[in-house]
Amino acid sequence: MLSVIAKLLKVLNSENEPSQISLAIGFSMIAGLTPFYSLHNILILLLVLVLRVNLSAFILGLAFFSGLAYLLDPVFHWIGLHVLTAGLLKGLWEVLYNSTIWRLERFNNSIVMGSILLSLIFIVPLCVLTNLAILKYREHVLAWIRKSRLMHFIKASKFYATYKSLSKLKGEL
Amino acid sequence: MMKWIRWRGLVAFIGIIIVLSGLWFLFIDTFVERMIEKTGSRIVGAKVELADADLSLFPAGLTLKGLQVTAPEEPMKNAFEIDRVTFSIDTLNLFRRKAIINEMALDGLRLGTVRKTSGALPSRTARAPVVSKKASKKVLGKKFKMPLFEVPDVDDVLKKEDLESLRLAESLRADIKREKDNWRARVQDLPDKKKVDEYKARIDRIKKARNGGIEDILNATSEAAAIRKDLKHDIKNIKGVQKEFEASRALLKERLNRVAKAPDEDVRHLKEKYSLSPKGVSNITQIFFGEQVGKWVERGLIWYERLKPVLERAKEMKKDSEVIRPLRARGADVRFKEYEPLPDFLIRNTKASLELQAGTMTGEIRNITPDQDILGAPLDFVFSGKSLKDIQSIRVTGTLDHIVPSIAKDAANLRVKGYRVQDIVLSDSARLPVTLKNGLMDLDGHLAISGEKFRLETKSTLKSATLKVGVQDETDLLATSIRSALSEISGFTLCVDVYGSLDKYDIRLTSDLDDVLKRAVRRLVQTQVAQFEKELKAAILERIEAPFKELDISLTELGIIDDEIDKRINQLDGVLGDVSARSLLGNKKFPF
Numbered sequence: 001m002l003s004v005i006a007k008l009l010k011v012l013n014s015e016n017e018p019s020q021i022s023l024a025i026g027f028s029m030i031a032g033l034t035p036f037y038s039l040h041n042i043l044i045l046l047l048v049l050v051l052r053v054n055l056s057a058f059i060l061g062l063a064f065f066s067g068l069a070y071l072l073d074p075v076f077h078w079i080g081l082h083v084l085t086a087g088l089l090k091g092l093w094e095v096l097y098n099s100t101i102w103r104l105e106r107f108n109n110s111i112v113m114g115s116i117l118l119s120l121i122f123i124v125p126l127c128v129l130t131n132l133a134i135l136k137y138r139e140h141v142l143a144w145i146r147k148s149r150l151m152h153f154i155k156a157s158k159f160y161a162t163y164k165s166l167s168k169l170k171g172e173l
Numbered sequence: 174m175m176k177w178i179r180w181r182g183l184v185a186f187i188g189i190i191i192v193l194s195g196l197w198f199l200f201i202d203t204f205v206e207r208m209i210e211k212t213g214s215r216i217v218g219a220k221v222e223l224a225d226a227d228l229s230l231f232p233a234g235l236t237l238k239g240l241q242v243t244a245p246e247e248p249m250k251n252a253f254e255i256d257r258v259t260f261s262i263d264t265l266n267l268f269r270r271k272a273i274i275n276e277m278a279l280d281g282l283r284l285g286t287v288r289k290t291s292g293a294l295p296s297r298t299a300r301a302p303v304v305s306k307k308a309s310k311k312v313l314g315k316k317f318k319m320p321l322f323e324v325p326d327v328d329d330v331l332k333k334e335d336l337e338s339l340r341l342a343e344s345l346r347a348d349i350k351r352e353k354d355n356w357r358a359r360v361q362d363l364p365d366k367k368k369v370d371e372y373k374a375r376i377d378r379i380k381k382a383r384n385g386g387i388e389d390i391l392n393a394t395s396e397a398a399a400i401r402k403d404l405k406h407d408i409k410n411i412k413g414v415q416k417e418f419e420a421s422r423a424l425l426k427e428r429l430n431r432v433a434k435a436p437d438e439d440v441r442h443l444k445e446k447y448s449l450s451p452k453g454v455s456n457i458t459q460i461f462f463g464e465q466v467g468k469w470v471e472r473g474l475i476w477y478e479r480l481k482p483v484l485e486r487a488k489e490m491k492k493d494s495e496v497i498r499p500l501r502a503r504g505a506d507v508r509f510k511e512y513e514p515l516p517d518f519l520i521r522n523t524k525a526s527l528e529l530q531a532g533t534m535t536g537e538i539r540n541i542t543p544d545q546d547i548l549g550a551p552l553d554f555v556f557s558g559k560s561l562k563d564i565q566s567i568r569v570t571g572t573l574d575h576i577v578p579s580i581a582k583d584a585a586n587l588r589v590k591g592y593r594v595q596d597i598v599l600s601d602s603a604r605l606p607v608t609l610k611n612g613l614m615d616l617d618g619h620l621a622i623s624g625e626k627f628r629l630e631t632k633s634t635l636k637s638a639t640l641k642v643g644v645q646d647e648t649d650l651l652a653t654s655i656r657s658a659l660s661e662i663s664g665f666t667l668c669v670d671v672y673g674s675l676d677k678y679d680i681r682l683t684s685d686l687d688d689v690l691k692r693a694v695r696r697l698v699q700t701q702v703a704q705f706e707k708e709l710k711a712a713i714l715e716r717i718e719a720p721f722k723e724l725d726i727s728l729t730e731l732g733i734i735d736d737e738i739d740k741r742i743n744q745l746d747g748v749l750g751d752v753s754a755r756s757l758l759g760n761k762k763f764p765f
Binding site: 035045046048049050051052073076077080081084085090093094097098100103104106108109110111112114 | 176177178179180182183185186189265268269270503504505506507508509510511512
């Protein structure tokens with residue numbers, strides 16, 4: 001059982017370049033902040049799986065942003081409603097409203113619109129900032145963590161040995 | 174670029190989609206079933222249960238089997254039960270989030286069926302049904318109370334009440350005593366025997382002057398004139414006093430007469446006070462059937478409130494766009510102009526067979542949608558049945574027009590002919606339960622709801638009727654009297670007129686039963702009133718008898734004062750008769 005979980009983690013963590021992690025966090029923000037059962041989340045899932053992004057980071061980010069979305073729902077509603085009822089955009093919304101695919105997307109829901117809009121605005125800054133943060137982390141904090149007592153304790157566990165042997169085997173192959 | 178592509182991820186994606194689709198196929202029926210049960214229970218406020226749900230994709234449609242909707246007020250009964258519901262959905266519009274059902278069939282629709290288990294929601298999960306507070310308040314309803322008809326005990330009444338006759342008698346007794354004392358004192362002051370003797374002494378002195386000279390005679394004549402004047406003055410005074418006395422005595426006599434009549438006034442007042450007037454039991458039909466009719470009306474209005482979300486949704490306009498708040502969804506859906514407008518939910522035509530105890534009624538409901546303003550057509554329905562087991566014919570039609578929600582108009586008509594009624598509880602009052610054992614009824618009804626105002630008018634004619642009336646207490650005179658009157662009735666008409674607003678309305682019931690029942694009750698009331706009156710009068714007279722006799726004697730005693738005054742007048746009159754110059758001086762002749 002331990003070896004199966006270790007194998008899964010190994011696969012998931014194989015893409016651990018800072019850009020792969022930060023892009024995964026960006027995708028998780030869209031999927032987490034917007035209503036989960038939305039059409040665009042199928043596309044996000046496809047991108048997350050097909051592009052070499054870090055899946056662990058995506059899953060962690062999804063859990064974090066889903067929780068955050070509960071707090072931000074009133075904000076999404078307020079923004080979404082204002083955007084959807086803005087006179088300037090009325091023509092555009094009418095065209096989309098009469099399109100089947102956009103109706104399936106439920107763009108006319110205030111929370112869907114608000115959350116997508118905010119996610120799209122923040123995805124680029126989030127990716128850039130996360131990328132920088134990971135680089136700084138690896139440069140300054142990682143070495144200190146590796147020397148910490150907690151890390152020593154983890155490394156001594158049976159689970160870590162299995163994880164390590166699998167990594168070694170993969171490297172030899 | 175290729176280093177960014179993870180081809181195994183594509184396989185995983187396809188795998189996930191396949192797995193999800195498989196799970197969907199496996200569990201969607203259960204999911205739909207649970208969703209219908211959960212949402213339905215929340216709307217109704219009692220258990221909504223479904224035996225089975227079957228969702229098909231090609232063509233898109235749904236079949237529901239064994240749908241039971243509990244009546245919230247009676248958890249051991251279903252408001253209705255449907256054996257099978259089948260419909261197909263317009264697939265293309267479904268992708269546009271529009272549930273358009275062209276044909277729906279409801280087979281085996283039954284009302285008021287008995288449940289095997291209670292349909293009440295557990296208190297942990299029970300939530301208030303989607304009914305306005307106004308409607309839920311109405312459950313309390315109006316209570317029509319039949320007046321208690323008890324002849325009060327005369328002794329109890331007299332113990333509690335202050336009798337006007339006794340009060341008058343007491344006051345008169347005190348006044349007579351005071352008057353008596355007053356007149357006794359005044360008579361004391363009148364000229365008495367001593368005064369008469371004084372007059373006689375003066376007369377004697379005149380008589381002695383007869384043998385004197387001219388001067389004596391002249392003095393005597395002058396003295397005689399003075400005596401006459403004094404006497405007349407005294408007599409006049411006494412007569413004045415006598416007149417005053419007579420007036421005072423007359424007043425007292427008049428008051429005594431009033432005391433004599435006072436018991437009648439007391440009886441009239443007490444009779445009214447203890448509600449023994451026949452006018453207290455007017456409109457007996459209202460009292461009799463009002464509560465039951467009130468319950469039916471309340472139940473109907475509660476269901477109307479429950480169904481309202483099916484006809485109208487909460488919408489608001491915001492900058493030319495319509496914002497709709499769905500029953501259960503987060504956020505708000507903004508609706509824009511559609512090139513081909515269609516409601517979000519629409520059942521164009523529903524065919525239903527309603528299974529009653531009397532037989533099967535068939536009917537159609539057209540245009541079920543919460544967006545009548547978009548469809549531009551009202552919901553209308555028609556149900557009918559002929560040659561049923563106990564009904565010659567029945568037809569229900571109606572239109573629920575919410576195209577412009579602010580001026581919504583709903584109307585329904587019901588016509589029943591030859592309905593053989595059996596064991597219908599007309600009044601479940603413990604005091605006077607009435608059951609219509611059997612009869613043949615024709616019924617016409619019309620309901621109109623406009624905004625918050627509504628009016629329901631029905632007229633039922635019952636022939637060959639047998640009424641069973643149970644009386645809890647045989648000493649309850651009103652109940653026994655009504656039973657006796659109803660046992661002679663074989664037919665009647667009952668008109669129900671309910672009007673007002675949905676949260677405050679009046680129920681007016683009229684029936685030719687009114688006359689029959691009123692006559693019976695009036696007869697009873699009159700008999701009882703006469704008896705009560707007789708007993709009350711006798712009791713009051715018994716109480717007033719002694720004081721009255723005492724008053725009479727006291728007033729008679731005042732006659733002694735009158736005699737005394739008379740006596741004194743007579744004495745002075747007698748003296749006055751002796752005081753003429755001739756009688757005093759005899760035949761004495763003057764020399765000139």
